[in-house]
């Protein structure tokens with residue numbers, strides 16, 4: 001069954017299994033490998049994308065559920081004004097270590113700041129708790145979110 | 154890590170071979186340049202000079218997030234005397250003959266490359282200067298360099314390296330041992346913070362990681378592995394699998410961990426990994442794992458308890474007569490410590506891509522921390538020549554020691570062989586990854602110390618129960634015979650007893666040290682309390698005056714008591730340590746020291762204990778890694794990462810549980826990870842600079858934080874926790 005959705009501002013029609021998770025459609029069929037596979041179970045956040053502006057776990061989103069929706073992935077997040085600030089802060093503070101979690105972190109941070117432009121420490125914890133960083137870049141993640149919010153720490 | 158020690162020596166030889174390659178490569182490039190191909194001029198294996206006077210520097214080591222892809226080129230660029238903006242860094246393929254040892258392990262890259270990498274840059278610079286001398290007829294001594302140019306101040310003449318390269322490659326490569334190096338005051342790159350070279354690509358989601366490898370016609374493999382490590386396939390049926398759409402092959406493989414001729418996994422290859430993974434349930438396999446089914450967590454604990462009460466099976470270190478000294482001690486302190494089996498849980502699951510070419514050459518794209526070892530493993534298991542194997546290094550989504558092992562490479566290579574001409578990418582799912590690790594071995598210790606009337610330690614015994622085979626510890630399950638404070642106590646007895654396991658074990662960031670620091674610094678805090686001292690003071694007294702204690706193993710440096718004292722004093726000052734017990738209920742402060750991986754680290758933590766939950770509020774770190782911190786921005790990253798990783802080991806990670814031979818853990822629910830809410834407010838760092846060559850930072854800051862937390866919990870609550878993870882109830 002063909003499924004139509006918008007990915008990074010481009011309309012796409014995909015012929016695939018309805019239960020295939022968005023994560024694997026992005027990685028295997030749309031050559032968008034920036035969205036990462038970490039746990040496949042909604043536990044690590046590595047696969048976070050924006051679906052109609054909300055942060056969702058692409059590994060837990062069957063492609064059929066994304067039909068008619070607009071997806072933003074790490075490859076195009078900087079086209080959003082908030083995403084651009086987040087990416088700039090991440091670069092300026094050199095947040096990544098191995099970098100594997102960082103696409104998911106940036107997507108979650110973008111969703112957080114879109115909802116809550118001036119987040120408190122608790123807002124940051126709540127907004128980012130679903131994203132694991134095995135390298136433990138958490139201190140720079142906190143700083144970068146404050147910097148992107150214009151609340152330089 | 155004795156196999157690694159051997160390699161460490163061969164690294165020196167390989168480095169010299171790398172030096173020889175400088176001449177060879179230079180000549181080779183001359184021919185190209187003469188033919189006017191516009192190819193960049195090569196000065197040695199590491200440096201390519203492009204016609205526009207930009208420079209490609211090869212980054213030879215695997216990048217796992219430790220920052221090596223940025224740091225090693227910094228050393229070369231500094232001595233080559235180019236500016237950082239003029240260079241582009243390229244990940245080198247695996248070629249130890251050309252580049253020297255290529256490993257992300259042991260925090261070795263800094264100590265082993267500090268001189269050779271600088272010498273490579275300085276040697277190339279010298280060739281360029283000699284080229285200018287020849288062309289301009291002025292003495293080399295009158296020439297200086299800066300930002301990729303040779304300058305003759307007296308005449309105002311300057312020439313770019315690119316313009317000199319055709320002449321420079323004709324000059325014989327200098328003896329790298331004799332090439333003059335910059336003096337540290339003139340460093341322009343070393344010691345200045347450089348952001349990660351891949352950061353801009355990471356934040357735009359560029360394909361960098363092993364799992365991002367995409368090749369024309371590539372197919373994907375999912376794995377059905379024996380749930381019990383060491384078990385093999387008796388028989389399997391893939392009839393139902395082959396009926397599914399998109400399946401291109403079903404290949405039984407040997408992970409390299411079971412005897413030749415046997416298989417312990419089946420790879421299902423399909424046009425989509427998601428599909429291959431989904432149809433795994435259609436495969437029926439009968440496993441042969443009876444020999445392994447008896448191993449379990451409960452069984453290990455029972456054996457350990459029994460062994461602790463008996464005499465050690467073998468002696469590790471003995472001096473004087475510990476029993477006699479304990480008999481005359483004013484006080485004795487006895488305690489049992491234990492730590493569990495752990496998984497590495499790198500965020501990028503194990504994966505690897507391979508392509509068997511028609512001519513029998515095997516090409517591999519691997520997120521491996523030790524690719525040359527992978528080549529050996531593949532060659533052994535598949536009976537092919539190592540020379541037929543090429544390994545391209547990808548960026549790696551976390552290593553922590555897991556990827557020093559190359560099982561994924563061995564398995565995917567066999568699938569590639571079954572379908573020549575087709576690239577195959579194997580990806581472990583999270584459960585595969587957790588159940589097929591090379592686990593950090595658990596261990597148990599019974600410690601007995603004696604102090605005299607003055608509070609001085611006079612005797613120490615440790616009975617270490619560890620995983621072993623044939624009367625020896627297995628990989629990563631060993632203990633340093635000279636574990637501090639053994640060498641400074643007159644009467645010491647360290648003994649070991651062994652428990653068998655079917656689990657494959659391996660190195661986890663700061664291997665053995667991550668466990669021993671907890672055991673020994675936790676226990677020494679108990680001894681200090683019995684002596685009426687705080688731990689820093691007991692450490693000062695036990696370390697005594699400046700001297701060198703025996704090295705942990707061949708090839709490692711000795712333990713300097715002066716450097717240990719340096720960081721202990723520094724952290725006490727930095728954190729305003731008073732040694733006074735906490736006066737606020739639920740708030741506590743603890744100290745830990747450890748020397749490992751050539752680095753001296755003392756750390757203080759503040760914790761809050763409320764409703765049975767422990768939170769680390771802040772960590773203070775004092776570190777001595779020699780005279781030079783090469784990349785301060787990344788050093789901060791490694792300190793934060795190591796300290797928070799230590800907090801995870803102390804408080805968050807749960808033991809790997811084994812039942813009937815099989816690991817029970819499935820995913821991050823039953824192997825929980827450190828999350829942002831558990832990260833401390835700050836990890837504050839102070840460096841103690843000493844006149845020693847710089848050493849690595851990936852590991853040595855991790856171990857001390859674990860006992861520091863245990864000691865802080867004791868300060869906050871009066872409760873002494875002796876088992877990891879630290880749990881209040």
Ligand code: FES
Nearest residue numbers: 038039040045059
């Ligand atoms: S891969 Fe989707 S949450 Fe982990």
Ligand code: FES
Nearest residue numbers: 098099133134135
């Ligand atoms: S940077 Fe490695 S997992 Fe976050």
